[in-house]
Amino acid sequence: MSSRLSRRRFLAQSASVSAAALGAPAILRALDTNGRINLGFIAAGGRARANLTEMTKPGGVEVNIVALCDVNGQNLEAAAQKYPKARLYKDFRKLLDESKDIDAVVVSTTEHTHAYAAVPALQLGKPVYSEKPLSRDVQECRAMRQAAQKSKLPTQMGTQNHANPNYHRVVELIHSGAIGPVSECHVWVSRAWGRQTPQEAGENKDVHGMCTRADGTKYFITERPTEAQEPPSYLDWDLWLGPAPARPFHEAYFPGPRWYRWWDFGNGTMSDLGSHWNDLPFWALKLDAPKTVEAFGPDPHPEIAPASMTAVYEYGPRGDMPACKLTWHQGTHKPQIWKDKGIPQFANGVLFIGTKGRMLLSDYKDHVLLPEAEFKDFQRPQPFIKDGPTQQQEWLLAIKNGTPTGSPFNDYAGLLTEANHLGNVAFRAGQKIIWDTANMRVTNTRAADRFLSREPREGWRLSSLA
Numbered sequence: 476m477s478s479r480l481s482r483r484r485f486l487a488q489s490a491s492v493s494a495a496a497l498g499a500p501a502i503l504r505a506l507d508t509n510g511r512i513n514l515g516f517i518a519a520g521g522r523a524r525a526n527l528t529e530m531t532k533p534g535g536v537e538v539n540i541v542a543l544c545d546v547n548g549q550n551l552e553a554a555a556q557k558y559p560k561a562r563l564y565k566d567f568r569k570l571l572d573e574s575k576d577i578d579a580v581v582v583s584t585t586e587h588t589h590a591y592a593a594v595p596a597l598q599l600g601k602p603v604y605s606e607k608p609l610s611r612d613v614q615e616c617r618a619m620r621q622a623a624q625k626s627k628l629p630t631q632m633g634t635q636n637h638a639n640p641n642y643h644r645v646v647e648l649i650h651s652g653a654i655g656p657v658s659e660c661h662v663w664v665s666r667a668w669g670r671q672t673p674q675e676a677g678e679n680k681d682v683h684g685m686c687t688r689a690d691g692t693k694y695f696i697t698e699r700p701t702e703a704q705e706p707p708s709y710l711d712w713d714l715w716l717g718p719a720p721a722r723p724f725h726e727a728y729f730p731g732p733r734w735y736r737w738w739d740f741g742n743g744t745m746s747d748l749g750s751h752w753n754d755l756p757f758w759a760l761k762l763d764a765p766k767t768v769e770a771f772g773p774d775p776h777p778e779i780a781p782a783s784m785t786a787v788y789e790y791g792p793r794g795d796m797p798a799c800k801l802t803w804h805q806g807t808h809k810p811q812i813w814k815d816k817g818i819p820q821f822a823n824g825v826l827f828i829g830t831k832g833r834m835l836l837s838d839y840k841d842h843v844l845l846p847e848a849e850f851k852d853f854q855r856p857q858p859f860i861k862d863g864p865t866q867q868q869e870w871l872l873a874i875k876n877g878t879p880t881g882s883p884f885n886d887y888a889g890l891l892t893e894a895n896h897l898g899n900v901a902f903r904a905g906q907k908i909i910w911d912t913a914n915m916r917v918t919n920t921r922a923a924d925r926f927l928s929r930e931p932r933e934g935w936r937l938s939s940l941a
Contacts, residue, residue: 512874515542515577515601517567517592520550521731522606522633523583527554529867530581536871541577544570548709565711567592571939574599579874582606583633585731587740588717590615591931593884595939597622602629604870607750609884609892611741614928616896617915618937620889629873631880632888634750635866636839638881642755643860645825645834645842649759651856653844654829658799660756663813665822667782667806669736669743670697670773675782679806688726699778700725718931736780742899743780744805749895754882755825755836756801757891761793764912765801765894770902772808783807786898803898818845900926 514530516523523545530538544564545551555563564570567584571592574580579602582592590610593603603623609632610616623630636642649657667679673695687693703723706712712724719739728734735741756762765788772784783806792798804810810826812818818826818835825836833845844850863869866881873880882888893912901908904923917923931937 511537511539512871513539513541513576513578515544515570515574515580516540516554516561516583517544517570517580518550518583519543519545519554520547521583523550523581524554526581526583526604526606526633526867527557529865530871535864535868536875538871542570542574546711546714548711566714568595571595571599574601577601579603579629584717585715585734585740586742586746587611587719590619590937591718591935594618594622594937597626597628597630598939600626600628602870602874603884604631604633604867605884606633607888607892608632608742608746608895609888610896612926612928613893613896613900613915615937616889616892619884620886623884623889629870629880630884630888631866631870631873632750632882632884632892633866634754634882634888636751637754637758638863638866638869639839640862641836641840641842642758643858643862644855645755645836646759647856647858647860648834648844649827649829653832653853653856654827654834655831656797657760657827657829658797659828660760660799660801661804661810661812661824661826661828662752662756662801663804663809663824664744664748664752665806666744666748668732668747668780669782669806670776670779671782671806672697675807679782694726696727697779700727716932718935720932738778738780738903741780742896744782745780745784745786745803745898746892746895748805749803749898750891751839752823752825753801753803753895754891756827757887757894759827760790760799760801761796762790762799762801762894763793763890765789765897765910766791767907767909768894768897768901769907770898772902775903775905780899781806781902784898784902786901788894788898 516527531540540558540561542564543551543554543558543561544567546565551563555561580596582589582603582605584592586608589605593605596603609619676695704725706724728737735747736743767789768786770784770786772781785808786803788801790799790801802810813820821837823838827834832849834842835845836842844853864872870880872878897910900923903926904920906920908917908923909919911918
């Protein structure tokens with residue numbers, strides 16, 4: 476163990492020095508004769524499958540899949556059929572131990588293991604693409620931010636709509652002052668991934684509250700199962716748990732997306748869809764770390780995230796932008812202006828309220844300036860945010876050419892993820908929290924401390940260094 480850690484430390488320090496001295500393209504130590512980037516994939520099904528497809532598509536940056544890892548043998552076998560030359564692993568720690576020929580790493584596991592794969596990879600000198608949300612909690616996210624900052628390597632969080640032209644046009648309108656300075660914004664999503672009554676689950680069509688088994692039957696669960704079940708033969712349950720506290724296998728947790736609602740593995744709707752929907756106001760309003768966060772909803776449950784809740788974030792002035800309040804609504808919760816039918820009754824949306832008007836995003840593809848009659852003759856600014864490649868291809872270009880990414884861990888994606896987590900922290904603490912981002916602490920109550928981080932299970936650590 477000590478020799479392996481020494482080797483890791485040497486590789487990490489050497490990679491850091493080389494990247495800083497020579498620039499991003501110098502990180503490519505194992506390019507083959509065709510100039511392809513050697514990739515290691517940690518997870519091979521679900522979002523990983525989509526990332527594999529996008530990163531190997533014809534016409535994109537040339538890559539070579541040299542290693543595949545998944546605790547789910549079915550996913551691993553399916554991916555191996557497409558990439559027969561790749562080495563296969565169940566434990567990503569072993570993949571990272573044998574990563575000399577890997578240039579960069581893609582992490583698409585369940586969110587409670589993102590940081591445990593990404594931080595060591597960065598310390599070994601590997602650029603990392605990680606699916607959203609970056610982490611399970613604030614402390615893990617901060618570790619990823621710090622590792623990315625120290626390594627100076629290309630990183631990207633997979634929030635694919637950040638490359639969406641509709642998002643670009645909205646950001647341009649806000650930045651050019653189309654509706655004037657914005658001091659209030661509302662985000663709402665109808666998805667209700669969390670604890671709720673059977674009736675609510677049926678109304679919300681909630682795949683977490685009303686899970687469907689392989690045989691088509693459904694069951695409902697609001698408490699941690701007391702009985703143990705036998706894991707599927709193709710699943711390594713212990714490795715799936717990773718750094719989370721040990722518990723017996725149960726169909727309440729697997730397959731995905733059932734695990735999203737459990738605090739030990741995910742953060743419900745907030746951290747999942749918050750990565751997508753809060754991304755837009757975070758970008759458009761140049762948000763950073765909130766000053767305070769307050770949340771409302773049902774009584775917090777020790778095991779399961781809420782299906783419906785509201786979180787209110789207060790931000791200070793940012794450059795030429797005024798202080799503002801961002802309110803997140805999920806499940807059955809909606810903004811008052813929506814309830815009063817003051818805006819169209821879209822199931823999901825983002826509403827910017829400015830001094831000259833309002834702008835409403837109805838889904839990922841469309842937006843409208845309100846009142847429409849007053850903006851009938853409005854001349855939109857010429858586009859100044861470049862519509863470019865997908866987020867996956869943008870990250871590959873950053874590795875190859877040293878160009879920037881839109882959602883790097885160290886600042887943008889890290890700050891967005893921490894803010895989303897803080898909504899859940901305030902909810903679980905049961906009171907308004909005052910956030911000291913520099914010291915990563917809540918200053919007005921100790922009740923929130925235990926929701927910012929957790930100790931990993933024995934055998935797991937965030938750092939690859941001793």
